[in-house]
Amino acid sequence: xxxxxxxxxxxxxxxxxxxxxxxxxTISGTDYIxxxxxxxxxxxxxxxxxxxxNVNNRMASLAIAEDRKSSTLILHRATLRDAAVYYCILRxxxxxxxxxxxxxxxxxxxxx
Amino acid sequence: ETGVTQTPRHLxxxxxxxxxxxxxxxxxxxxxxxxxxxxxxxxxxxFVYSLEERVENNSVPSRFSPECPNSSHxxxxxxxxxxxxxxxxxxxxxxxxxxxxxxxxGSGTRLTVV
Numbered sequence: 001x002x003x004x005x006x007x008x009x010x011x012x013x014x015x016x017x018x019x020x021x022x023x024x025x026t027i028s029g030t031d032y033i034x035x036x037x038x039x040x041x042x043x044x045x046x047x048x049x050x051x052x053x054n055v056n057n058r059m060a061s062l063a064i065a066e067d068r069k070s071s072t073l074i075l076h077r078a079t080l081r082d083a084a085v086y087y088c089i090l091r092x093x094x095x096x097x098x099x100x101x102x103x104x105x106x107x108x109x110x111x112x
Numbered sequence: 113e114t115g116v117t118q119t120p121r122h123l124x125x126x127x128x129x130x131x132x133x134x135x136x137x138x139x140x141x142x143x144x145x146x147x148x149x150x151x152x153x154x155x156x157x158x159f160v161y162s163l164e165e166r167v168e169n170n171s172v173p174s175r176f177s178p179e180c181p182n183s184s185h186x187x188x189x190x191x192x193x194x195x196x197x198x199x200x201x202x203x204x205x206x207x208x209x210x211x212x213x214x215x216x217x218g219s220g221t222r223l224t225v226v
Contacts, residue, residue, distance in 0.1 A: 032211040043116075043202045043217030044155070087155075091211035100211075102155035 004088045009107045012078045020073040020106055022088030027068050030093045034100065035062065035073045037084040037108075044087060047073065083110045115139045116218035118203050124224045127193060133221045135186040135203030141216070143209035144186040146178060147202040149220070155202070161186060162209035193225045 005023040012018040024033065032051050036044035048055055048062045050071075055062040061074040075082055087105040116137045125131050135144065146158040160168035161180040175197075177189040186203055200222050204215040 030211075034211075034214060036215070036217075041219070043204070043219050044215070046214035046216065049212075049214055093211035100157065104154055 003101060004090060004103050006086070006088055006103060006106045008104065009109065011109045011111060012075075012082075014080060014110055014112050015077050018075040018078045018082070018108065018110075020075075020086050020088075020108065021070065022072070023070045024088070024090055025069045027090060028092070031090040032093055033062065033064060033068075033071050034089050034091055035060070036087045036089065037082075038087065038105070039084045047086075049091075078108075078110045080110050080112060083108055116203055116205055116216050118201075118218035118221050120221060121219065122222045122224075124226060125190070125193065126226055127195070129193075130189070130191040132190065133188040133201055133203075133223075135188075135218060137184055137203075137205040137216070139205060139216060141205035141207050142183055143206045143213075144180060144183070145204040145206075145215065146176075146186065146188050147204060147217075148199050149202060150199040158188075160209060167209060190223075193223075195225050198223055198225045 032049055034049040035047040038044040048057055048060050050062045063072045085105040085107050087102050089100045089102050091100040119134045143162045145160050148156045148158055157170050158172045159178045164180045175192050179187040200220045202217050202220045204217045206213040206215050
């Protein structure tokens with residue numbers, strides 16, 4: 001399975017933009033890039049996903065490099081509620097199960 | 113509440129016990145999943161069900177036995193577990209099993225095997 005690499009931790013100030021990077025140099029042409037976040041004592045929460053083009057939704061934006069070997073999750077104005085572990089994963093669209101592999105994620109701290 | 117409900121939230125069981133974890137979703141999703149999250153380890157996919165048929169069994173020991181009686185319910189039957197099986201067990205669902213759909217996770221069952 002293709003793997004992702006993320007920094008262990010990042011810090012941000014409240015109300016400032018946050019750019020969370022993810023490297024996936026072994027991504028295949030059929031892999032979708034998904035982002036989730038997990039707060040303590042909760043299950044992961046879906047944030048956004050994409051294949052080749054940049055994507056926007058009410059929670060965040062996803063910027064995908066032209067060669068697809070990296071991507072960046074953008075939180076436009078961080079709030080204290082955005083403090084969580086953020087996971088970048090690849091999901092294989094070739095298999096019926098859409099198999100995915102989670103990594104260790106990035107722990108985002110938001111300072112007031 | 114995410115739309116995926118897991119019960120119980122916490123479970124302590126002995127190594128000789130038999131117990132079951134339950135997951136329920138009323139989102140109209142056709143795929144359901146079991147994940148395991150151990151301390152200091154990434155989430156591990158255990159099983160995938162699509163339209164009530166198992167489509168993925170990720171080399172999980174036979175002491176874990178999944179059951180999907182309909183598209184809204186998923187069970188994980190546990191027997192003769194080991195202490196290293198202590199973990200957070202997460203259920204998720206998605207509209208379909210393909211990679212174009214995002215997961216909706218439940219809050220998990222925190223399992224402790226003594």
